[in-house]
Structure formats: structure tokens, C-alpha cells
Amino acid sequence: MKLETIIILSPALNPGENGIVVGVAAVFCMSSVEADAQAGALWSSSDQQDGVTPEEGSRFGENHAMIQRRTRERMTLTALLESRLCPKAIVPQPEAGGLTSPKMKRRPPRTDPSRVAVASFGRAERARAQEEGAIRLGQPHAIFISGVAGFVGSKLARLFIDRGYPVVGFDNLSRGSRENLSGLLTNERFIFEKVDLSDANAVRSRFLNCHSRILISEVWHMAANSDIPAGIADASVDLRDTFLSTFNVLDSMKEVGIPFLAFASSSAVYGNLGEAPISEDVGPLLPISNYGAMKLASEALISAAVENWLDRALIFRFPNVIGVPATHGVVLDFVRKLRSTPNKLNVLGSGRQRKAYLHVNDLIDALVYLRENASERLGYYNIGPEDKGVTVSFIAETTVEAVAPGAGIEYGVEDRGWTGDVPRFSYDIAKIRALGWRPQLGSADAVRKAVVEIVGQEGHL
Incomplete structure (x- = not known):
């Protein structure tokens, strides 16, 4: 040699x-x-x-x-x-x-x-x-983001780029889009690859190639299936896009020795626990959707990796996150329905479902705050508002007022919108509050802000 x-x-x-x-x-x-x-x-x-x-x-x-x-x-x-x-x-x-x-x-x-x-x-x-594309002198090591063209991933990429980090991002563009990466694709500190994260060989080869061009020091795994009903209809969707993506990302990290993982988990891991605020250590965890099951299985994989080879991991349990660039969710669904039928809004379920909603700006702030302030080798945190949430009927009425005043609202009779839907939940966020973080917006204000933003994203009627 x-x-x-x-x-x-x-x-x-x-x-x-x-x-x-x-x-x-x-x-x-x-x-x-x-x-x-x-x-x-x-x-x-x-x-x-x-x-x-x-x-x-x-x-x-x-x-x-x-x-x-x-x-x-x-x-x-x-x-x-x-x-x-x-x-x-x-x-x-x-x-x-x-x-x-x-x-x-x-x-x-x-x-x-x-x-x-x-x-x-x-x-x-x-x-x-x-x-040969090696890391340049004076340049920070890169941060890898899976699901980089999606709702949260694209926001994270912009934040890290603005802070001077090079960013390497993978996305299969099934939910995310190149439009969400506007301005990033021409940035010299940003590398984007269209990759199916469920394909182990593709992930490994492309990941190692990027790592050879600029050393990756931490991984933010944000990619997953975000369509819960689709995962209920076809269990292979979440097996592929939620679980195998995690397995493959971890496997590539292990091969090159990357020491830190940040993982986007979900409130869906808890299952249906009623209206009592949920703390991180409640149990047993019994998800009622394939999405929640595969997120929980991914958490277990990460826990085993920390025991075996991974230096450190943070697990973030997201609530319902809203804002732009919206790729899915109740507000986007309502706005698009009203664009199609301006006189009427059909709502899945009775409208009495009550859930906690967090604006994406508060979420991003919490993720970065935990990166800088959490100290556990394996940390897991609820991130959400401090209230018990708002009803689906409140979201419907707020959206109608902004998009099509006077439109009628027709509700279903079931207490949930679809199989696997958790009709009521709120978070106990005492753990992250003890570190000094609090959200700027409650659920109601987050919904009002997201409605205005998503109407602007989708265009007026």
C-alpha cells in the first residue's frame, strides 16, 4: 500500500x-x-x-x-x-x-x-x-438527510445549509418533489440523489459514493411512508418505505462508521391510549396502524444498534405536523377538496376527533434544540404543543372560512376517519421542556397559520 x-x-x-x-x-x-x-x-x-x-x-x-x-x-x-x-x-x-x-x-x-x-x-x-472529489480544507463534514425532498427533510436541509454544513440528501420523490428543493439543487454545498431507500444495494452504493466525495458525520433519517391509510390497505408499503428504509440506512452507517443518527418517529407508536397526555415511558406500546408498527420496529433497530455499534441516537416522536411545503395531512386534504367542490366539504369521521398539532417551524426548532442540548446516548422525546389539541371540526371550519366562505360541511358518523386512525391524543412534553424548549404556537394557532400557508401553496380558488 x-x-x-x-x-x-x-x-x-x-x-x-x-x-x-x-x-x-x-x-x-x-x-x-x-x-x-x-x-x-x-x-x-x-x-x-x-x-x-x-x-x-x-x-x-x-x-x-x-x-x-x-x-x-x-x-x-x-x-x-x-x-x-x-x-x-x-x-x-x-x-x-x-x-x-x-x-x-x-x-x-x-x-x-x-x-x-x-x-x-x-x-x-x-x-x-x-x-477526486475529496473533502476540501476548512469545510464542515456533511449531514445526510433521507427524505430530503419531503415536508420536514427539505426544511432541515435549508437550515443546515444556512449554518454552513454541506448536505447530502436521498429521496425517492414519491411524496417529496424537486420543487421542495428549489434553490438547493444549485447550491454547491448540496448533493441530491434520487434513491429508493428500500433497495439495499442502491442505498449502499450511492451512500458510499457520497461518503467518498465528502465525509458524512451524522445522519438524519426522515424518510418514511406518510400515507397511513395506504399502509393499512397494503402492509408492504410500510414494510418497504418505513422499516426497510431504516434498516438500509443503518446498515450503510455501520459500514463506514458514522457515529450519530437522528430519527423521525411518530406518536403512532403509542397506539390508542385515549385522552390522557402521553409521556415517553408509557407502555405497553401497541400501535394500531402498520405505519406505527414499522416506526416502533425501527426504534427497536436503532436501540439494538446503539447497544452494538452506534455511538449515539436521538428518536423524535412527532405529533401531527402542519405547515409548508405540505405533502399530506388534513389541512392540505381540506384545501384540495374545496378547490374541487367549492360549495361542500366532506369530512371523514364525526369531526369530534381531537388531536395535538404542531407547526413545522416549531418542530424544526425542537429538532435542532435537542441536537444541541440532549445528552443521552439513546434519547427519545415527544415533540408537540402544550395543549390537548383541537377538533377536526375546528380545522374544517377554519379552512372553509379561508378558502370558500359559506361552503357546507358534511361529517361522517364514525368516531375516527379511517382504520388505524387514533381519534384522540395529546402529548406530555415535560421531558423536552425540562431541557428548556417550548413551542411558539399552540394547536389552534398552528392550524390557523398552516391554513393560510397551504392556501398560498395551492393557489386561490
């Missing part, structure tokens, strides 16, 4: 805190065995700088071995050397308070940890790295 120069952030033990400090060193490696030897040398050097005696150092032998292993796994040093995924790779530390495992507390970094360390390349090496 040709000799390669790799710049790594070398972990070393801090005996005062039994934690980690950061040192930077150039390592010339030809194999993982030599990487171990170099890591050991860096360890000794860092210990001496911190005033650790040989006797004290021996007490930390177990931690030393753990750190060497985590260095190889998390930074995928061996993969970078042997498969040449990214020549002249430069690997940053995870964000403070973000990707760091609670078992490995770190001193606050002196510089922005999302930025790639700067090294001195020769002119020929820099030209070759850029020619």
Missing part, C-alpha cells in the same frame, strides 16, 4: 477529569496495526504533557485501549487507508454536547468543532484531492 498522510485529532486521557482532551498530530500509516502504534505514541506524548507519571498512566490502560478502538471505529481510519474512500482525509471531533457519548466527556474545543482541521498540503496533493 502506498504511504498516506492522515491528519487526525488524537484522543488522550485527562487524569483530572478521567475524560478526553484533544491533541493534533500527523500520523504516517500503512495499516491499522501501525495506526495503533502511532496512537500509543501520541498517548504517551500527551500524558507527559499533562504531567501523568508512568504509574498513573498504567491505571488508565483500559481507557487507553477503549480510546484506541473508538478512534479507529469512529474516524474509520482503517477504511480511509485501505479503501481510499477519501485521500488525504481530515477528521474533526464531534460537536460538543452533540455527538459525544455521555461516557466520554470532552473539554470545550477552542475552535468551531463542526469545521475541518486545517493542514498543510502540497500543491499536487491538494489538486488531486479536489480532482
Whole structure:
């Protein structure tokens, strides 16, 4: 193998805190065995700088071995050397308070940890790295978003791009659209691939290809089937688009050693628990839709991955989320019905169904807040408004007033809209509130705002 120069952030033990400090060193490696030897040398050097005696150092032998292993796994040093995924790779530390495992507390970094360390390349090496699509100096590592052309995924992509992160996004465009990516597709920090996430070979090959062009440091898995009735009619829909997509994304993450996953789960995992506010630790969890079942199965996969190889994961249990760009949901459904029949609105169910609704802007704010403030290795959070929700009849009346004043509203007789529909639910959000987050809008104001936005999206009658 040709000799390669790799710049790594070398972990070393801090005996005062039994934690980690950061040192930077150039390592010339030809194999993982030599990487171990170099890591050991860096360890000794860092210990001496911190005033650790040989006797004290021996007490930390177990931690030393753990750190060497985590260095190889998390930074995928061996993969970078042997498969040449990214020549002249430069690997940053995870964000403070973000990707760091609670078992490995770190001193606050002196510089922005999302930025790639700067090294001195020769002119020929820099030209070759850029020619082969390797990560550029001074550039943050990328964030991967599945379902990037959808309702939530497209919002996340814009936010991360605005914060200076490159974004790699996959979507099969079954619900999402290229229109939702307007302005992103021409952005040099955005890479989009149309990929069927249920196709394991396609996901693996395209994911590894993107990772070779710019190293991915975290994954936001937002893709899933969002049509619950369709999943009830055909169980393979949620098996394919909700569960297998999660399995395949995790499998690709494991292959390249990506340490952090953020996952969009759902209130559907809880099943029908009546009107009492639902907390995260209620149980048993008995979903009543295939969508909820596959979301819960995906949560179980993630839990097993954290136990086995994944450093950290956050699970977000979404409520009913509304706003634009709308791809599905009750408000969009009502607006489109009134465009088709302006004199009448037919409503599934009695209209007495009561649910919590969260505006998508509040949701995005909560996701990023948890990324920066949650500290568990496996965190799971309800995200929602602080009230008990609004009725479907309120949403129908608000939409009629905005779109077709005077139109009649005809309700069904059932207490739910369709098989698998949970007619009443609200969240207990004490867990996320304890971290300091609260939504800006309640359910009623979120509905009013979403109606105006979606009418604008769909055009006036």
C-alpha cells in the first residue's frame, strides 16, 4: 500500500477529569496495526504533557485501549487507508454536547468543532484531492438527510445549509418533489440523489459514493411512508418505505462508521391510549396502524444498534405536523377538496376527533434544540404543543372560512376517519421542556397559520 498522510485529532486521557482532551498530530500509516502504534505514541506524548507519571498512566490502560478502538471505529481510519474512500482525509471531533457519548466527556474545543482541521498540503496533493472529489480544507463534514425532498427533510436541509454544513440528501420523490428543493439543487454545498431507500444495494452504493466525495458525520433519517391509510390497505408499503428504509440506512452507517443518527418517529407508536397526555415511558406500546408498527420496529433497530455499534441516537416522536411545503395531512386534504367542490366539504369521521398539532417551524426548532442540548446516548422525546389539541371540526371550519366562505360541511358518523386512525391524543412534553424548549404556537394557532400557508401553496380558488 502506498504511504498516506492522515491528519487526525488524537484522543488522550485527562487524569483530572478521567475524560478526553484533544491533541493534533500527523500520523504516517500503512495499516491499522501501525495506526495503533502511532496512537500509543501520541498517548504517551500527551500524558507527559499533562504531567501523568508512568504509574498513573498504567491505571488508565483500559481507557487507553477503549480510546484506541473508538478512534479507529469512529474516524474509520482503517477504511480511509485501505479503501481510499477519501485521500488525504481530515477528521474533526464531534460537536460538543452533540455527538459525544455521555461516557466520554470532552473539554470545550477552542475552535468551531463542526469545521475541518486545517493542514498543510502540497500543491499536487491538494489538486488531486479536489480532482477526486475529496473533502476540501476548512469545510464542515456533511449531514445526510433521507427524505430530503419531503415536508420536514427539505426544511432541515435549508437550515443546515444556512449554518454552513454541506448536505447530502436521498429521496425517492414519491411524496417529496424537486420543487421542495428549489434553490438547493444549485447550491454547491448540496448533493441530491434520487434513491429508493428500500433497495439495499442502491442505498449502499450511492451512500458510499457520497461518503467518498465528502465525509458524512451524522445522519438524519426522515424518510418514511406518510400515507397511513395506504399502509393499512397494503402492509408492504410500510414494510418497504418505513422499516426497510431504516434498516438500509443503518446498515450503510455501520459500514463506514458514522457515529450519530437522528430519527423521525411518530406518536403512532403509542397506539390508542385515549385522552390522557402521553409521556415517553408509557407502555405497553401497541400501535394500531402498520405505519406505527414499522416506526416502533425501527426504534427497536436503532436501540439494538446503539447497544452494538452506534455511538449515539436521538428518536423524535412527532405529533401531527402542519405547515409548508405540505405533502399530506388534513389541512392540505381540506384545501384540495374545496378547490374541487367549492360549495361542500366532506369530512371523514364525526369531526369530534381531537388531536395535538404542531407547526413545522416549531418542530424544526425542537429538532435542532435537542441536537444541541440532549445528552443521552439513546434519547427519545415527544415533540408537540402544550395543549390537548383541537377538533377536526375546528380545522374544517377554519379552512372553509379561508378558502370558500359559506361552503357546507358534511361529517361522517364514525368516531375516527379511517382504520388505524387514533381519534384522540395529546402529548406530555415535560421531558423536552425540562431541557428548556417550548413551542411558539399552540394547536389552534398552528392550524390557523398552516391554513393560510397551504392556501398560498395551492393557489386561490
